[in-house]
Amino acid sequence: MKTTPENFSKTQIYLHWLVVALVTFQFVLSKGIEAIWEKRMDGLVPNEPSANPHVIIGAVILTLVLWRLWLRFNHGVPALPQSEKPLIGLIAKATHWLFYILLIGMPLSGAGAWVLGIEQPAFTHGLASKSLLALIALHAAAALYHHFILKTNVFRRMLGIK
Ligand code: HEM
């Protein structure tokens, strides 16, 4: 049942940082799949899906994000600090939901391109990757702003520290 707990559970915290690490991997090491994709589109290799670390890690991210959503609905998430301005709180919530949309949409669009061998989902995938990067920058800056300027416990609670 959904509640408003005091803190994120240990599993929610581990999953957050594991997904951060895996998403970082996807960005840093996307050159490999991009190179194969271009060869497929240029007809230099057969236009068929093959096993690739980017695809496997992408599928793992999708599974972990679905698990996180399940935990969100069952365990719940702590409320935003009382001091949070309503507009900023709304932006924080919208950012979190947009993360979930992008982290589900990206593996699906990637799989659409990879399996069907067509450009359109790959274009969406590339566009989504840029939005995700912008969102990560905004989100990380907000977390650090909370910690160093507003001096709330928002960053500490995602580290499991009181
Ligand atoms: C959350 C999971 C994923 C992330 C964060 C991610 C991220 C990325 C990034 C950053 C690029 C380079 C895009 C560019 O610079 O234009 C890329 C390319 C690509 N990815 Fe993913 N990816 C994910 C999941 C997947 C999955 C599951 C598949 C396939 C089943 C896939 C297939 C592709 C393909 C085919 C390309 C090359 C085409 C393109 O550049 O759009 N991705 N991905």
Ligand code: HEM
């Ligand atoms: C790939 C990068 C990242 C993704 C996809 C991501 C995603 C998310 C999501 C979806 C939430 C909301 C959890 C929920 O309520 O269900 C969240 C919370 C949080 N994230 Fe991230 N995050 C990323 C990187 C970071 C980084 C780099 C930092 C720190 C600099 C950070 C700090 C936090 C904090 C402090 C919270 C808790 C916010 C709160 O308690 O309201 N995240 N993150």
